[in-house]
Amino acid sequence: MNGVGKLKRKRNRYIVCLLLPSIILPMIFTYYPMLKGSMMAFQSYNLMDISNIKWIGFGNFRKLFAPNPSNSFYTILGNTLKWVCVSLFFQFTIGFGIALMLKKKFRGSGIYQGLIFFPWAVSGFVIGIMWRWMFNGTSGVINDMLRRIGMVSEPIGWLADKKTALYSCIFANIWYGIPFFTIMITAALRGVSEDLYEAASVDGANAWVKFWCITVPSIRSVLLLTLLMRVIWIFNFPDLIYSMTQGGPAGSSHIVTSYMMQLVQSLDYGLASAVGLLSILFMIFFVIIYLAATKHLSGADE
Amino acid sequence: MKAKKVNKALLRLMKYIVLAAFLLVVIFPFLWMLVTSLKGSQAEIYAFPVQYLPKEPSMINYESMLWKGNFGQYMRNSLIVSFAAGLFACVVGICSGYIISRFKFRFKNALLLFYLVTQMIPTFIMLPSLYQMLSKHHMLNSIWVMALLYTNMMIPFSVVTLRGFFDGISSSLEEAAWIDGCSYGMALRKVIIPVMKPGIAATFIFAFINSWNELFMAIMFIDKDKYKTIPVGLNGLILKYDIKWGEMAAGTVMALIPTILLFAFAQKYMIEGLTAGSVKG
Numbered sequence: 202m203n204g205v206g207k208l209k210r211k212r213n214r215y216i217v218c219l220l221l222p223s224i225i226l227p228m229i230f231t232y233y234p235m236l237k238g239s240m241m242a243f244q245s246y247n248l249m250d251i252s253n254i255k256w257i258g259f260g261n262f263r264k265l266f267a268p269n270p271s272n273s274f275y276t277i278l279g280n281t282l283k284w285v286c287v288s289l290f291f292q293f294t295i296g297f298g299i300a301l302m303l304k305k306k307f308r309g310s311g312i313y314q315g316l317i318f319f320p321w322a323v324s325g326f327v328i329g330i331m332w333r334w335m336f337n338g339t340s341g342v343i344n345d346m347l348r349r350i351g352m353v354s355e356p357i358g359w360l361a362d363k364k365t366a367l368y369s370c371i372f373a374n375i376w377y378g379i380p381f382f383t384i385m386i387t388a389a390l391r392g393v394s395e396d397l398y399e400a401a402s403v404d405g406a407n408a409w410v411k412f413w414c415i416t417v418p419s420i421r422s423v424l425l426l427t428l429l430m431r432v433i434w435i436f437n438f439p440d441l442i443y444s445m446t447q448g449g450p451a452g453s454s455h456i457v458t459s460y461m462m463q464l465v466q467s468l469d470y471g472l473a474s475a476v477g478l479l480s481i482l483f484m485i486f487f488v489i490i491y492l493a494a495t496k497h498l499s500g501a502d503e
Numbered sequence: 504m505k506a507k508k509v510n511k512a513l514l515r516l517m518k519y520i521v522l523a524a525f526l527l528v529v530i531f532p533f534l535w536m537l538v539t540s541l542k543g544s545q546a547e548i549y550a551f552p553v554q555y556l557p558k559e560p561s562m563i564n565y566e567s568m569l570w571k572g573n574f575g576q577y578m579r580n581s582l583i584v585s586f587a588a589g590l591f592a593c594v595v596g597i598c599s600g601y602i603i604s605r606f607k608f609r610f611k612n613a614l615l616l617f618y619l620v621t622q623m624i625p626t627f628i629m630l631p632s633l634y635q636m637l638s639k640h641h642m643l644n645s646i647w648v649m650a651l652l653y654t655n656m657m658i659p660f661s662v663v664t665l666r667g668f669f670d671g672i673s674s675s676l677e678e679a680a681w682i683d684g685c686s687y688g689m690a691l692r693k694v695i696i697p698v699m700k701p702g703i704a705a706t707f708i709f710a711f712i713n714s715w716n717e718l719f720m721a722i723m724f725i726d727k728d729k730y731k732t733i734p735v736g737l738n739g740l741i742l743k744y745d746i747k748w749g750e751m752a753a754g755t756v757m758a759l760i761p762t763i764l765l766f767a768f769a770q771k772y773m774i775e776g777l778t779a780g781s782v783k784g
Binding site: 229231236251313319322323342349356437462485 | 625636715741766774
């Protein structure tokens with residue numbers, strides 16, 4: 202009995218020792234700063250004014266939602282909605298379309314997938330730099346292409362104009378996100394049994410019917426989960442905007458997360474943390490939906 | 504019947520045309536950076552109508568980045584930080600992934616949730632308090648601190664991924680080793696890890712690339728030129744009022760080289776890892 206107890210103690214010690222680094226590091230460098238940051242959201246905490254740090258309750262939040270016309274936060278919320286919805290819609294539909302073409306393997310389809318997946322390994326920051334140069338208002342290649350096909354006569358300052366800056370960033374984001382959907386959906390499509398399609402052909406179903414009655418229902422859970430995952434991801438992705446426009450001109454292309462980054466850099470930590478806390482709340486809300494959907498779908502599939 | 508066949512061939516042809524066009528769209532921005540970086544004169548870079556091929560390819564932009572700027576130093580810093588972070592993330596990931604895969608213990612689900620939550624929180628939400636913490640302990644401007652932060656950033660991913668790889672290896676292997684008198688640690692080192700090489704390589708590469716790419720922590724916690732990583736260096740260039748696009752393009756291309764090499768090597772694992780996780784739900 203004593204021997205078994207000793208063995209068990211040894212086993213437990215082994216478990217704890219090997220798990221420890223992966224628990225302690227996130228505690229110190231992720232959870233602690235996060236909790237501290239959540240507290241800063243209720244403080245007036247500006248590094249420019251370090252002697253004047255104090256608790257102000259919901260003061261930062263009141264400032265964010267202040268109903269005066271000069272308040273840009275409502276525009277930023279609207280931008281975020283456009284950023285997420287428009288990007289997601291086109292990433293998904295175009296990605297799905299390409300995936301349907303990749304479903305049947307052909308010679309070189311593995312290499313093809315590897316090539317179109319490559320942008321995924323590059324940081325959003327560098328991607329943003331590339332698109333900033335292509336959207337350049339005087340000598341950008343996009344202006345040149347549009348001029349050659351006769352769509353514009355004069356170069357357009359895509360990133361310098363309030364009307365086009367955000368949409369230019371969204372365009373780049375769509376480009377960046379399509380391969381993700383393509384890869385995910387292709388993998389799902391290849392898992393659908395061919396027998397179903399053959400049976401449907403025997404019954405005289407056309408491609409359209411097959412798509413809606415076999416393809417979509419079969420990969421329904423992958424579609425839903427990738428969509429939900431991507432909402433969180435796109436919301437969380439200020440990198441492109443940071444390097445393409447820095448939120449400009451005049452803050453017109455900021456989304457919530459890029460705005461927060463700007464507040465951090467202007468050293469208004471209190472206000473930045475308030476924005477951060479709002480983002481976390483949004484994220485928690487979405488994670489709950491995601492987990493519920495996972496549970497629901499895996500229950501339904503079995 | 505014949506018309507149907509022709510129709511089908513036509514459809515197939517259209518499919519390949521669309522796929523080729525899409526490939527071009529994906530590749531073009533990278534090619535364009537390369538072309539720009541090889542143009543020797545400002546006049547050529549800023550010409551409108553645009554010149555699609557450099558008149559005489561020149562390395563002058565690369566030279567001025569490397570010799571006039573400090574880009575070589577940035578590159579070295581980035582290599583050290585990413586390599587260290589990749590290595591640490593693998594070691595931690597192997598230890599914890601092994602335990603989670605092989606042992607039953609209480610709080611296992613809580614632990615997995617603990618990792619999941621860190622993935623959902625954007626890094627920049629903790630930047631202010633992390634900055635305070637690091638500056639209080641004189642930990643700013645250190646590439647080793649950056650390596651530690653990146654290790655931390657990659658831990659959840661590497662633990663969960665490597666756990667998946669461990670799950671795929673039959674436990675009879677190490678049980679046989681235990682019976683032969685190996686301790687837990689020895690069985691892990693001598694029997695399991697050699698079989699796990701592809702999984703470890705994939706995890707290392709993923710952690711390396713992510714650390715190589717990281718921007719927001721690096722620009723907050725490094726301001727001395729000596730310790731800058733590549734993204735911080737590029738960030739300095741892009742914040743200037745007039746960006747020198749030739750040099751910028753050269754810097755971008757150089758930043759992409761390790762990514763291309765590693766990606767070519769690990770692309771298959773990365774795609775498999777990504778799709779396996781979610782397709783199975």
